[in-house]
Amino acid sequence: MSLFDSFAMVDWSGGNDTGPTPRKDAIWACVVRDGKVRALDYLRNRVVAETWLRDLIETELAAGRRLFLGFDFPFGYSQGFTEAITGHDDPLALWDWLETQVEDSPNANNRFDLAGLINSRFGGKGPFWMNALRRDIDGLPRTKQDYHNPFPDRRAVETRAKGSFTCWQMAGAGSVGGQVMMGLPVLSRLRHAFDGKVAVWPFQPLDKPVAFVEIWPSLNLGSAPPDQIKDAWQVEQVALTLSRLSDQELTEQLDVSAPEEGWILGVPQDRPNIAPPPLRNDCFALPAGVNWTPVDEALALLQSRLHPVTGIETVPLLQSVGLVLAEDVVAKRSNPPQPNTAVDGYGFAGPAADGAQVMPLTEGRAAAGIPFDGQVPPGHALRILTGATLPKGVDTVILEEDVTLKDGHIAFRGPLKKGANTRRAGEDVVEGDTALSARRKLTPADMALLSAVGIAEVPVHQALRVAVLSTGDELVELGDAAGAGQIFDANRPMLMSLIGRMGFVPVDMGRVEDNRDALRQRLDEAAAQADVILTSGGASAGDEDHVSALLRDAGAMQEWRIALKPGRPLALGMWSDTPVLGLPGNPVAAMVCTLIFARPALSLMSGEGWVEPQGFEVPAAFEKRKKPGRREYLRARLRDGRVEVFHSEGSGRISGLSWAEGLVEIEDGARHIQPGDPVRFIPYGSFGL
Structure with a gap:
């Protein structure tokens, strides 16, 4: 089966409606299938173009065809911009943000005002430049005089692609800034309109029926024939060329890694020939030669190499809920301790034969906590209430609703089996039996059982204390003002709550800026206060990933590249003999990794053992x-x-x-x-x- 069945190329425009007559600097689109041009369309504005794209995608999906859809504008901005705007490094989050900010109609849009608004967040002198409107716009310079860009002027791919342009220029010759700002909201809407059907290259694996791909025709094509409009000719040539590539050739061109900035199809990447360092000899080390570790293998390694880390103490039963039993608990008393009745009624020596039965009542009654002092004669009955100990001469009880009472006698209709409506002594738990086994996390229901069998104190593991620490210069505490490029710390409140709900004791270690001395001190404090340290952010191998750097310097750190989505490498290490689990900084990945990896690991270290979720x-x-x-x-x-x-x-x-x-x-x-x-x-x- 081919990678794609249909190929389409779109030449975009950030300008206004170009009228009914086909012309240059408009939006042009071409569709090729089976090596033949199926459509070459002039689209006069973005509203018309978006409708055309929706119809194309619907048609291809309905026909069961896989569609390769190319656009000639950047899918991402230079490194750091996405996170500064959205708080995340996911470029698709920026797409969605732009969709909420851009106002667009066939004859007007707010792209220059939005560029000025964004610039104002960074001092008003960049990153965008060139105002093409007659009116001035605060924050958007008309020229590059006094211009300052807080981000790289070009994406990595643009430094390698001769003839490419920067996405920061909003107008003038060679500008693509307007195309990006007016194009990404359209792509965002299409992604959501066809949810689960669209993959964006190179940010996502192309495992969905529609692929959005960044392609710049002008980088590879020369001048158009003199009798043809350049944009129309280029989209046709690109679509035809793509359709003629073999699957292997196309796969090789798509084999690109550019997680934030995106890439231009056809521009080669340098791939250095470099070998990984040897693995360290510590409890978290993976077997030699392992790169990507399957989830099940990672879980098995954690399970085999971790052990309980908490002490054992004896506590009153009422203080033990949520703690883990350190030993089996043996019943000191049977439950129930004596045979008793399960209903309100009348007791006698059973069984009762078929047909009408009449019995004289013995004077008195038996109630819970007030036993009958005496013996019920054969053929007689005794008034008895729920929970009462069965007196001598009683082993069967008839429900009061099934009885007629008159003149000191009862009448009922049999048959009734011997032992009906009664409980045997010890039928639940027998004295000397194991009531609960070690490694059980005690629940409110367990309080009832252990109380019933006479247990006043229990041996338990001390509560596992889990230190939670956030790292990063970009983080701001809730309630404080967030400046440009800053985000509120979402991970720590989430992780603290998760730890508490899982039955462990969260220890709030706050947040630490990207400073190794400060982080080192905070890790020392965490190791002194907790049994396990859980960090978020700084756990990878970048320049500002100080958690992994400090653990590596300490000689006990591993970075497991787990084959998991969402998620990143999981940093595992030891700090002052205290286990450290380094989670991703992204809240979604942090929560998933906590549930899948941290929760069973923490349960094991708490003494409960390895706990797998029920699905x-x-x-x-x-x-x-x-x-x-x-x-x-x-x-x-x-x-x-x-x-x-x-x-x-x-x-x-x-x-x-x-x-x-x-x-x-x-x-x-x-x-x-x-x-x-x-x-x-x-x-x-x-x-x-």
Whole structure:
């Protein structure tokens, strides 16, 4: 099967409506299928173009064809800009942000005003420049005089592509800034309109039926024939050329890594020949030669190498809820301690034969806590209330609703088996038996059981104390003012709450800027106060990833590249003999990694043992194609017996965590899920939340 069935190329424009007559500097689009041009269309404005694109995608999807759709403007900005605007490094989050900010109509738009507004967040002298309107715009310079760009002037790909232009220039010869600002909102709307059907290169694997790809025709094509409009000729040539590439040739060109800035198809990347350093000899080290570790292998390694780290103490039963039993608990008394009645009624020596039965009543009664002092003669009955100990001469009870009482006698209709409506002594728990086993986290229900069998104190593991620490210069405390390039610390409140809901004791270690001396001191403080340290941010291998750097300097750090989505390498190490788990800084990835990896690891270290979440199969209410290689966890919830998934898989969409009620786990292999297919749903409650 070919990678794609249809190829389309669009030459975009950031300007106004160009009128009914085909002309240059407009929007042109071409579709090629089976090596033939199926459409070459002039689109006079972006409203017409967006409708054309929707119709094309709907047509291709309905026909079951895979569509390769190219656009001639950047899909991302220079490194750092996306995070400064949205608080995340996910470029698709910037697409969505621009969609909310851009105002567009066939004859007017706010691109210059928006550029000035963005510039004002960075001092008003950049990153955008060139105001083409007659009126002045605060923050948007007309020229580059006194211009200052807080971000790189060009993306990495633009430094390698001769003839490319910077996305910061909003007008004038060679500008693409207007195209980007007016094009990305359209692509964002199309992504959401065809949720789960569109993948964006190179940010996402191309495992969906529609691919959006950045292509610049002018980088590879010469002048158009004199009798043709250049833009129209170029989109036709690009679409034809793409359709004639073999799958291998196209795959090689698509093999690009550019997670934030994007890339231009056809511009080669340098791939250095470099070998990884040897793995360290510590408890977290992976086997030699391992690069990407499957989720199950990573979990098995954690399970085999971790152990309980808390002390043991004896506490009063009422103080033990949520703690983990350190030893088996043996019943000191049977439950129930004596045979008793399960109902209100009348007791006698059974069984009762078939037919009408009449018995004289013995004077007195038996009630819970007030036993009958005496013996019930054969053939007699005694008034008896629920929970009362069965007196001598009673082993069967008839419900009072089934009895007629008159003149000191009862009448009822048999048959009635011997032992009916009674409880045997010790039928629940027998004295000397194990009531609860070690490694059980005690629940309110356990309080009832242990109280019933006479247990006043229990041996337990001390509560696992988990230090939670956020790192990063960009973080701002809730309640403070957030400046340009800063974001509120969302991870620490989330992780503190997760730790508490899971039954551990969270220890708030605050946040630390990107300063190794300050971080070193805070890790020392955390190791003195907690049994385990959980950090977020700074756990990878970049210049500002100080958590991993300090752990590496300490000689006990591993970075596991786990085949997981969403998620990044999981940093694992030891600091002053205290285990450290370094989570990603992205809140979605941080929560997923906490649920999948940290929760069972913390449970084991707390003395409870390895706890796996309970999942169950339910029909899918969505469609998804997945390539082999990584295990994926989708934010999901149950509705009407089917499981829905959040409309975006982007890890920048924190709202999806709140929207969801659990996760859909999709196995490591390839999968094409269609509505109605069984998928594994793991509710948040299965993680102890």
